[in-house]
Amino acid sequence: MSAKTSKGGAQAPLLGSKIKLHIEKLAIGGAGVARHEGVVVFVPQAAPNEDVLAEVTLVKKNFAEAKLVEVLKPSPFRREPPCPVASVCGGCNWQHLTEAEQRKQKEQLVLETIKKFNPSLSFDYLPIKESPRSLRYRNRIQPKFKHNQFGFFARNSHDIVEITDCLITEEALTQKFSEVKTWAQQKNSKELQRLEMYISEEGSVRYGLITDEDDGIGFSQVNRFQNEDLVQTALDWAGENDYQNIFDLYAGAGNFTFPFAQKFKNAQITGVELNPKLVEKAKSKIKEKRMKYFLSDVESYMRRAVIGSQDLVVLDPPRAGASEYIMRALAAARPKRIIYISCHPVSLARDLNWIFAWSQKLGTPMKLARVQAFEMFPQTDHVETIAELRVDS
Numbered sequence: 347m348s349a350k351t352s353k354g355g356a357q358a359p360l361l362g363s364k365i366k367l368h369i370e371k372l373a374i375g376g377a378g379v380a381r382h383e384g385v386v387v388f389v390p391q392a393a394p395n396e397d398v399l400a401e402v403t404l405v406k407k408n409f410a411e412a413k414l415v416e417v418l419k420p421s422p423f424r425r426e427p428p429c430p431v432a433s434v435c436g437g438c439n440w441q442h443l444t445e446a447e448q449r450k451q452k453e454q455l456v457l458e459t460i461k462k463f464n465p466s467l468s469f470d471y472l473p474i475k476e477s478p479r480s481l482r483y484r485n486r487i488q489p490k491f492k493h494n495q496f497g498f499f500a501r502n503s504h505d506i507v508e509i510t511d512c513l514i515t516e517e518a519l520t521q522k523f524s525e526v527k528t529w530a531q532q533k534n535s536k537e538l539q540r541l542e543m544y545i546s547e548e549g550s551v552r553y554g555l556i557t558d559e560d561d562g563i564g565f566s567q568v569n570r571f572q573n574e575d576l577v578q579t580a581l582d583w584a585g586e587n588d589y590q591n592i593f594d595l596y597a598g599a600g601n602f603t604f605p606f607a608q609k610f611k612n613a614q615i616t617g618v619e620l621n622p623k624l625v626e627k628a629k630s631k632i633k634e635k636r637m638k639y640f641l642s643d644v645e646s647y648m649r650r651a652v653i654g655s656q657d658l659v660v661l662d663p664p665r666a667g668a669s670e671y672i673m674r675a676l677a678a679a680r681p682k683r684i685i686y687i688s689c690h691p692v693s694l695a696r697d698l699n700w701i702f703a704w705s706q707k708l709g710t711p712m713k714l715a716r717v718q719a720f721e722m723f724p725q726t727d728h729v730e731t732i733a734e735l736r737v738d739s
Contacts, residue, residue, distance in 0.1 A: 356384030359402045359410055366418065369396050372451045374459065374692060376439040376727030377411075387412050390501075391433070393443055394451065396421035423447035428481065429513045436501040438514060438725040449474050449721050452729040456691045456719045463695035464702065470716040475579075478571040480724040484515045486544035486568045488556065489523075491530040492537070496523065504538075514725055518551055519543050526553050567601060569722050576720055576730065577605050580685050583716070583734045584658055587682060589613045591657040595644045595672075600628040602660050602687075607637055613658075616640070618647045648672050653679035655737070660685045667693025673700035680710040684735040689722075694731055701735070711738040 359365050359382050367380035369392045378392025380400075386409045389400050397419035400412035417424070427433065427441035440448050453474040460467065477483060489498055490506050497509040511520050522543065530539050540556040544566075567573040580602060589610055594603040597617035607615045617639040619625050625641045632639065640647060644663070648671065653659065659681045661668060667690065676684060684701075688694035698714060705712045715734040722730035 357382070358385045358405055359383075359387070359412075361402055361405050364399055364401050364415060365412070367392075367398050367400055367412070369394055369398060369421070371454070372727070374455060374727070382410070385410055389414055390439065391442060393421035393424040394447065396424060431507050431509065432725075434500050435497075435507045435509075436499045436503070437512070439501070440727055441725045445480050445724060448724065449476060452721065452727075453719050456694075456717070456729060456731050459691035460695045460698065460717065463699040467698075467702075467714055469714040472716060472718040474719040474721055475572070475575055477569060477721040477724050478575075479569075480721075481513045482516055483569045483571055483724065484512075485519070485570050486542070486566060487512065487515055487519060489526070489541050489543065491527065491539040491541060494531065496527040496530065516545060518545055518549075522551050522553065529553070566598065567722070572720060572722050572730075573601070576687070576722070576732065577602060579718065579720075579732055580660065580687065581605055581609050583685055583732070584609070584683060587656075587658070589656060589658045589682065590654060591616065592660065593651070593653060593657065593681075594618065594660045594662075595647075595668075596661060596663045597624075597628065597639070598662065599624040600631065600639075602662060603628065603637075603639075604631065606658075606660065607634070610658075614638075618642055618644055620644075645669055645671055648675045651675075651679075653681050655680055655682060657681045658683050658685070660687070662687040663693070663697075665690040665693060667697045670700045670704075673697050674704040677701050677704035677710055677712065678708055680705075680712070680737055682737060684712075686733045686735065688731045688733070689728065691729065691731060694733065698733065698735075705738075712736065713738040 365382055367387055369378035369380050371379050371394050373379045373388060377388040377390045380387045380389060388411045391414045392398055398414055399416040399418055401415050402410055402412045404411040423444050424442055425444050429441055432438050432441040457471055492506060495506040495508050497507045500507050542556050543553040546552055591614045592606050592610060594617045597603050597619045603617040615637045617628055620643045622641055625639055628639050712735050715736050717733045720730040
């Protein structure tokens with residue numbers, strides 16, 4: 347006996363059983379998606395269109411999870427990972443896929459997720475933008491050090507996978523690995539040391555400890571090569587309008603704020619960011635009175651913000667997305683255009699659902715004009731997406 351009946355008559359596999367599966371596609375989070383007697387089974391490290399033997403590790407009401415035991419019929423999109431520790435390191439979960447297939451799956455996931463939340467939504471969906479680099483693109487990493495081991499956490503573990511190189515990291519950083527390991531050793535700490543290494547705006551390599559009191563440099567785009575294209579796309583999508591105000595919400599250190607200020611020289615520019623380090627960094631670069639930066643969470647700021655019908659709003663929230671209040675406030679404000687940059691398809695789709703629902707309730711209809719996925723994080727399941735919303739006139 348290898349299964350038990352679940353709700354709806356589907357046969358859920360038993361915990362610990364080994365089952366043969368055909369992987370249909372990939373899911374948010376990176377695992378392969380298969381079906382076993384009507385039950386969805388997620389299998390990490392699988393590839394689309396391949397047959398596998400997998401051992402069931404978790405059984406829930408509506409799905410199961412399994413670990414890959416053997417590839418019975420390899421996918422045409424499976425490859426030997428370029429990194430020798432890719433199968434155990436927790437950093438890259440898609441190195442076993444060809445890069446073309448990685449992009450195809452991300453493009454598909456973004457579209458499917460938006461449509462799942464908003465089935466009737468109609469918009470222009472542009473082809474995914476390929477990253478200029480598929481390796482050696484990261485300018486910021488957070489390695490770990492403990493018991494003389496320097497590296498990254500193993501997949502689903504706090505064990506450290508020792509490394510002397512990292513193929514997705516810029517060489518300016520990897521060349522400092524030996525130096526940083528020696529620096530960490532000299533602290534003689536028996537506790538886990540969480541480190542941060544990054545390339546500064548001036549081009550120098552910096553590193554240090556991350557503590558509970560100091561969570562590092564804060565958010566920044568880790569792929570500077572692709573970020574240039576993302577910023578330019580946001581600027582292009584904003585058009586040539588004469589905006590009165592431009593609001594950059596979740597502004598960080600001004601990744602979008604300053605380019606928008608440069609293009610729209612007559613607009614009042616407002617950045618809103620909660621991280622004090624990033625706000626301080628942005629304020630140090632401000633040279634015009636029309637630019638303001640606020641240290642605040644976005645929801646608190648939106649409770650006092652005055653956004654008009656001739657304004658532009660740019661949002662670049664963290665993975666958790668915005669909140670229903672923020673999207674409701676934007677629906678009520680009805681700015682001329684909203685440019686939403688997202689690093690998680692689910693929170694993007696949810697937030698779009700909120701703003702469209704509230705715009706209908708408030709009688710201020712908006713439309714989704716276009717969406718495009720960006721390959722910002724090659725070799726992983728993560729994807730960046732940009733969406734443009736306009737007043738539905």
